[in-house]
Amino acid sequence: MQPAPQTLGRRERNKQEKLDRITAAARELFTQYGVDEVTTQQVAEKADVGSGTLFLYAKTKAELLLLVHNVKYAQALTKGVDAAAAETEVVDAVMAIIRPIIECNRVQIENGRTYLKEIVFGDPAEPHHAEALSLTVRTEEAIADVLGRDEQLLARDPAKLARIVSAIMFISMTSSATKELTDAQVGDGIRDQISVLLGA
Amino acid sequence: MQPAPQTLGRRERNKQEKLDRITAAARELFTQYGVDEVTTQQVAEKADVGSGTLFLYAKTKAELLLLVHNVKYAQALTKGVDAAAAETEVVDAVMAIIRPIIECNRVQIENGRTYLKEIVFGDPAEPHHAEALSLTVRTEEAIADVLGRDEQLLARDPAKLARIVSAIMFISMTSSATKELTDAQVGDGIRDQISVLLGA
DNA sequence: CTAAATAACTGAGTACGCTCATAATTGAGT
């Protein structure tokens, strides 16, 4: 019988520590150079693990990006939801949620696009992917919540409207046409479409 | 001085012939086995060209898929536009346009998803990509046209509504959640969202 | 007809994501 380990045994601790090192290494390299310019070897080296070990913690390179980017997305979402609470107009409130998300996916535009691509096209069975999906669900719920404030929109099914807003966001943030636009321009484009959606 | 060649010189002819062989080879292999299960080597062999030659005609494997799939998409679009002319209800007409597109992108679902992915994330400077983009523009125009039939919708900017429909289509056809749905179910999902969009 | 110039073709080679057979580590049972 063990003395009920407050630190969960050496094995679990080592695993956690390695995951931390890998996450930190990937975050730093991806953020600085962009996911496409970094090799999995480099991440493994920086994390001081074997190149094969990397793939025990993230099944693909894209999963590694999800692992890193989910954190930023979650922060953006929280920030947006808070900001939305202060808005009175529905569209303004929706945009308050969306704006931090735009920013977080365009700080390093290549990473943001790859992240969103992976959410739609990646394997939803992977754990980091599942987390990303739950973030998009939370985003839609937050938007639906805001839409539900309005009587008229309440009758039009906020959840479904939120789903459409989500589609608009995705295309507006990923389409290569928007690559050279500023964050503000992308935001305006989205706002414009949402206005049309909610009934001109 | 040459006898003004009605066949554009041997060089041009050879190039055209090679492109035809490559297109045919890619179409057959991709259709039968799915783009992920076919190597560029196999396509090159079947087309009877060197493996490097392939990449003179399509800069990436994905471009090769665009080359092949654009033809099918164009057919689907034409078919849909024709069918829409026979419909009286706006939503029915829009669905008449969309349905063949759903089908063409789900006959071989892997190819369809890869095709759509490439449209959004690929290099728009490539010629086959440009053609694909023009097809999506034509699709949106066709949808806008149909929406414009309705007085109320006319006031809501059909072009922008069509853009939103386009986003709905994209997500509904690519999201991994829809992978195991039937074409009809995907269609119903899209119709449902379009109904909400056009005002409950 | 020949030579020079240009365009097109080629496949061996490269880079990189990922796998898998083997090795090292761990902890429960004795």
Place this chain on the structure above:
DNA sequence: ACTCAATTATGAGCGTACTCAGTTATTTAG
């Protein structure tokens, strides 16, 4: 302490998309 099954780590090796230096085919100029 020791054993051993189970878990985790490792890096050489593999498959494949794509490149590029060298070759061949075609056109143009003299």
